[in-house]
Amino acid sequence: MLSKLALSGIKSRLKDYLVLFSGLIVAAATFYMFMALATNQDFLGKNSMIGAANTSIVFIFGAILLAIITLVYLVYANSFLLNMRQRDYGMFMMLGAKTSKIAQLIFMETFVLGTVATLVGSLIGTGLAQIVAQLLVQQLGLKLQHFNAFYLPAFLITIAFFIVLFILAAIWNSRKLIKAPVLKLLHSADQPARMAVKTGRLAVQAILGVILLAVGYWAMAAIKQLQLLAIPVALVTIVLGSYFTFNATFIWIIQFLKKNKNFALKGLRNFTLSQLSFRIHDYTRMLAMISILFALALGAITVGLGFRNDMSAVTSASTPYDLKLYTTNQAIDQQVAKLNTTSKTAYSFKKVGKKYYYNIAEFEKTPMYYMHYSGSTGEITLPTLQRYQAKDYQNVKQDSPAFDSAYRELRVDDNYEDLPNYAFVDQTKFDQVTAPTKQVVLIRVKDFGKDRQRIGKIESLQAQALPAYKEILSNSKYASAMMATALYSGMIFMGFFLGISFLAMLASCLMFKILSGAYSDVRRYDMLNKMGTRSQVLRRSVAKEIGILYALPGALGVIHVLFGLQLFKILMVNPYHGIWLPFLIFIVLYGLYYWITVLLYRGIVIPKVEIDK
Amino acid sequence: MTENVVAVQHLVKTYGKGNEKKFTALKDVNFTVQNGEFVGIMGASGSGKTTLLNILSTLDKPTSGNVLINNQDITQLKNNQMADFRGREIGFIFQDFNLLENLTAAENIALPLSLQNVAPKEIQPKVAAIAKRLSIENVLDHYPTELSGGQKQRVAAARALVHQPAILFGDEPTGALDSNSARELLETMDSLNREDQVSILLVTHDPFSASYCQRILFIKDGEIGQELRRGDRNRADFYQEILDNLGTFAE
Numbered sequence: 001m002l003s004k005l006a007l008s009g010i011k012s013r014l015k016d017y018l019v020l021f022s023g024l025i026v027a028a029a030t031f032y033m034f035m036a037l038a039t040n041q042d043f044l045g046k047n048s049m050i051g052a053a054n055t056s057i058v059f060i061f062g063a064i065l066l067a068i069i070t071l072v073y074l075v076y077a078n079s080f081l082l083n084m085r086q087r088d089y090g091m092f093m094m095l096g097a098k099t100s101k102i103a104q105l106i107f108m109e110t111f112v113l114g115t116v117a118t119l120v121g122s123l124i125g126t127g128l129a130q131i132v133a134q135l136l137v138q139q140l141g142l143k144l145q146h147f148n149a150f151y152l153p154a155f156l157i158t159i160a161f162f163i164v165l166f167i168l169a170a171i172w173n174s175r176k177l178i179k180a181p182v183l184k185l186l187h188s189a190d191q192p193a194r195m196a197v198k199t200g201r202l203a204v205q206a207i208l209g210v211i212l213l214a215v216g217y218w219a220m221a222a223i224k225q226l227q228l229l230a231i232p233v234a235l236v237t238i239v240l241g242s243y244f245t246f247n248a249t250f251i252w253i254i255q256f257l258k259k260n261k262n263f264a265l266k267g268l269r270n271f272t273l274s275q276l277s278f279r280i281h282d283y284t285r286m287l288a289m290i291s292i293l294f295a296l297a298l299g300a301i302t303v304g305l306g307f308r309n310d311m312s313a314v315t316s317a318s319t320p321y322d323l324k325l326y327t328t329n330q331a332i333d334q335q336v337a338k339l340n341t342t343s344k345t346a347y348s349f350k351k352v353g354k355k356y357y358y359n360i361a362e363f364e365k366t367p368m369y370y371m372h373y374s375g376s377t378g379e380i381t382l383p384t385l386q387r388y389q390a391k392d393y394q395n396v397k398q399d400s401p402a403f404d405s406a407y408r409e410l411r412v413d414d415n416y417e418d419l420p421n422y423a424f425v426d427q428t429k430f431d432q433v434t435a436p437t438k439q440v441v442l443i444r445v446k447d448f449g450k451d452r453q454r455i456g457k458i459e460s461l462q463a464q465a466l467p468a469y470k471e472i473l474s475n476s477k478y479a480s481a482m483m484a485t486a487l488y489s490g491m492i493f494m495g496f497f498l499g500i501s502f503l504a505m506l507a508s509c510l511m512f513k514i515l516s517g518a519y520s521d522v523r524r525y526d527m528l529n530k531m532g533t534r535s536q537v538l539r540r541s542v543a544k545e546i547g548i549l550y551a552l553p554g555a556l557g558v559i560h561v562l563f564g565l566q567l568f569k570i571l572m573v574n575p576y577h578g579i580w581l582p583f584l585i586f587i588v589l590y591g592l593y594y595w596i597t598v599l600l601y602r603g604i605v606i607p608k609v610e611i612d613k
Numbered sequence: 614m615t616e617n618v619v620a621v622q623h624l625v626k627t628y629g630k631g632n633e634k635k636f637t638a639l640k641d642v643n644f645t646v647q648n649g650e651f652v653g654i655m656g657a658s659g660s661g662k663t664t665l666l667n668i669l670s671t672l673d674k675p676t677s678g679n680v681l682i683n684n685q686d687i688t689q690l691k692n693n694q695m696a697d698f699r700g701r702e703i704g705f706i707f708q709d710f711n712l713l714e715n716l717t718a719a720e721n722i723a724l725p726l727s728l729q730n731v732a733p734k735e736i737q738p739k740v741a742a743i744a745k746r747l748s749i750e751n752v753l754d755h756y757p758t759e760l761s762g763g764q765k766q767r768v769a770a771a772r773a774l775v776h777q778p779a780i781l782f783g784d785e786p787t788g789a790l791d792s793n794s795a796r797e798l799l800e801t802m803d804s805l806n807r808e809d810q811v812s813i814l815l816v817t818h819d820p821f822s823a824s825y826c827q828r829i830l831f832i833k834d835g836e837i838g839q840e841l842r843r844g845d846r847n848r849a850d851f852y853q854e855i856l857d858n859l860g861t862f863a864e
């Protein structure tokens with residue numbers, strides 16, 4: 001009988017259960033996807049620039065973080081479940097149901113819900129991992145080795161981890177509901193915490209918070225001096241700094257706005273402010289945590305995409321020329337014609353024995369491009385593209401940089417073990433050398449990325465035509481591009497994956513934290529409705545309240561990332577290059593979560609006006 | 614001038630739409646409340662009192678019939694107009710319609726004015742005036758949890774009246790109060806009615822509360838069955854008559 005009642009309770013709240021259930025599925029799927037990476041040593045070893053051992057540390061660190069977030073997340077999801085159910089269970093108790101029976105029911109409900117969600121989540125995680133991997137491979141042109149969407153150890157870890165947590169949650173729920181007095185279950189409206197604001201203390205907190213943040217940001221920028229110490233220092237100071245700044249500024253701003261009657265006494269503003277201040281203590285801790293997670297997630301995506309920029313930067317720095325033609329035939333010509341060429345220069349040479357002869361006049365006419373290294377220390381810097389001038393080829397020694405680089409670019413040989421042996425001669429001398437004149441054509445294209453595949457094809461056509469000279473191709477731009485892709489793919493993939501997993505978790509945490517407060521808000525919104533508040537005004541108030549709760553940690557998180565990218569100066573060319581893209585992706589996803597939260601919240605609290613005429 | 618503040622004609626309310634099970638809570642209700650009158654509505658549980666009040670206060674729509682409040686036909690209003698109408702013309706005190714516990718008493722009272730976009734500098738004097746009238750001026754900075762049940766209902770009354778609505782509705786406002794607080798609240802309502810000409814419609818099944826009214830309508834099975842007038846009698850006599858009447862009316 002009781003279980004029938006319990007089931008009917010679930011039916012009447014089907015929508016909320018679906019939200020909870022899908023939230024749990026997202027958590028399990030994310031956790032699984034992350035574990036599928038973190039526990040796959042083969043994958044990590046093959047795809048990382050910093051070695052399997054180091055990558056493992058990054059991932060273990062990430063896994064611990066994710067486990068903590070998941071734990072927090074489950075606590076919030078669980079309190080959402082409790083809030084949703086306590087009235088029902090309170091009622092059963094009023095009707096005289098035995099507490100032991102109720103405890104059993106709650107235990108079963110939590111446990112079954114959790115287990116089913118975990119199983120479904122892991123399966124969905126497998127599918128998602130496959131899709132995400134494929135998408136990344138296609139969209140970013142990545143190469144992944146040893147990546148398995150289904151990875152048994154990850155599967156087992158996920159299931160074990162979640163089931164243990166759900167057993168704990170189930171025990172917690174059943175004890176909590178049984179211990180609470182029935183009346184409290186029936187009228188569990190939150191009590192307001194009167195804000196005892198001590199301005200002095202707030203000021204001290206604010207200053208302390210800012211100082212801590214400054215120290216943290218400095219530590220990240222000073223990674224060269226501090227070495228590995230920078231990371232723990234930054235982590236501790238930024239966590240504490242975020243909390244203090246939030247606590248102080250949040251309370252102060254709300255107080256300030258509430259005191260400003262001209263602002264507060266318009267429409268529902270005072271109510272919205274009170275809603276925020278009502279939950280302030282609850283939220284500041286949470287928001288500080290979210291801001292850190294936000295920074296980690298956004299940082300991971302930014303760094304992932306940053307590696308992608310690096311990949312093309314490193315490639316384009318390898319040589320000024322995109323393609324070197326040392327032989328030709330009809331098929332090759334056809335392909336070359338289709339390239340989006342910006343410059344195409346032919347240089348002639350004659351070869352006598354092992355010695356190459358080049359015509360200086362040709363170089364004076366069209367000087368060559370070269371990569372200029374400014375040679376600074378520490379930070380990774382890229383060489384810049386420069387061009388020699390005609391005078392660089394006049395009256396200089398044979399081993400001058402200009403001749404050296406010309407020889408390096410133009411040499412066409414079947415044996416690169418030999419030492420350089422070349423001579424740059426004037427037109428008359430060149431004509432006197434008795435050997436057939438050969439040509440090398442150097443091509444620069446508009447966008448190497450776009451023509452990459454065609455260039456690869458031309459190179460293999462050349463290799464087919466002249467197999468003996470294959471070695472020329474081994475240090476072409478195309479070859480470096482392939483190497484860079486292999487090198488960076490793993491890092492990009494991991495960055496993306498970490499970022500998206502963290503985002504999914506943190507946003508769901510925030511969502512459930514906010515939604516679990518919704519049930520105690522139903523009465524408030526009902527009152528406002530009775531007092532004659534238009535429903536769009538109520539809806540706007542919800543959007544604003546939740547908007548602030550989303551925006552604050554987001555904004556602080558963005559600041560964290562902007563400073564945190566300093567850390568990656570030692571790994572990347574320019575961590576700030578093109579950061580608008582990851583920021584945009586991230587903000588869109590985060591905004592999506594915000595919107596879903598608003599819709600769900602409205603579904604719970606906005607009274608429906610009954611019109612049945 | 615005896616104009617009607619409320620006029621109800623042939624009001625019908627049937628619950629259950631489409632092929633759901635139908636239940637007619639109000640069959641054919643007709644009555645008026647005059648400006649400045651204090652009217653009570655009594656009836657057994659389930660007789661349709663709350664249903665009637667919800668319709669009068671535009672929280673629910675009638676199935677058929679006309680309802681004029683302050684000469685405006687509220688059955689013709691759209692959603693936003695309904696909300697605006699509620700905010701402007703109606704004040705509420707309900708048994709469980711307490712205060713927003715995250716706002717202080719003063720902020721609670723100010724809310725209806727803010728919602729009507731009254732200029733902030735005009736709000737405070739109005740709040741102060743109504744608080745003085747209801748003798749709650751020294752608890753204005755308290756949060757609802759820091760108020761007694763009686764104080765809470767007086768704050769609720771202040772909030773219901775601060776924007777000078779056309780009529781004050783009460784649905785068992787004394788239901789959760791001890792007898793002293795209940796008496797205090799009723800006396801306050803009585804004096805508001807006499808001295809400030811506030812029109813009041815009070816739903817109750819407590820004969821003592823009802824004895825403060827000038828006129829009582831008895832509702833039974835969705836219809837107004839009987840009407841009692843106090844006239845010039847004192848309250849004790851009227852109370853006795855209500856008790857006698859309940860005995861016969863219930864049969």
Ligand SMILES: Nc1ncnc2c1ncn2[C@@H]1O[C@H](COP(=O)(O)OP(=O)(O)OP(=O)(O)O)[C@@H](O)[C@H]1O
Binds near residue numbers: 658
């Ligand atoms: N939303 C609804 N759907 C269907 N029936 C309803 C609904 N609301 C009320 N009723 C029915 O209408 C009738 C009148 O209900 P109403 O709440 O008006 O009674 P009441 O006189 O206020 O009773 P009480 O003194 O117990 O508050 C009851 O029989 C009730 O079951």
Ligand SMILES: [Mg+2]
Binds near residue numbers: 663664
């Ligand atoms: Mg009722």
